[in-house]
Amino acid sequence: KQEVTQIPAALSVPEGENLVLNCSFTDSAIYNLQWFRQDPGKGLTSLLLIQSSQREQTSGRLNASLDKSSGRSTLYIAASQPGDSATYLCAALGAGKSTFGDGTTLTVKP
């Protein structure tokens, strides 16, 4: 059974800091990995999808990497802003099923 862990559960940083969110998964036989952002009381917004053949994906200030052999993915946020405050979820996508971590709640202080 796939298990996905996100560490830390919560993170508070001052504005402008670069930060890394971690996602680990137990079954390396995933197909893709997807990062989401969720604002309080809202739905999920897709940030980045890393296909199994890729090592990383970039979108603006966000960079996500994938290392299937070690069962890890990281989401790097550069020059954080208060508007980045949200919960970030990763999902390991398998054959028709996907397993989510519990998320990292990020607070960026002005």
Added chain:
Amino acid sequence: NAGVTQTPKFRILKIGQSMTLQCAQDMNHNYMYWYRQDPGMGLKLIYYSVGAGITDKGEVPNGYNVSRSTTEDFPLRLELAAPSQTSVYFCASSYLNSPRNTGELFFGEGSRLTVL
């Protein structure tokens, strides 16, 4: 192109009542999913469907039923609602065109259900 549409957005049920959460997608995706999210937790898969007429259980299927009569629609039925089913429910869809290509997940905005 509306993406994934869920209705209703909010609903309060009494214990023992039944209801159906509706989900529709207009992206011609073959896979559709239902998740629930409890406060402070990630998403747990309830049921999923690989195409019209085919459904399968996820991690937490007890107390729920689904059907997939068309590619576009994937309703979730709650029978005999219980307080433990108080949660936020998300529908999602994706497109898979090969055994090793799990497509990007697209989500609806969620349905907040309270059972009293």
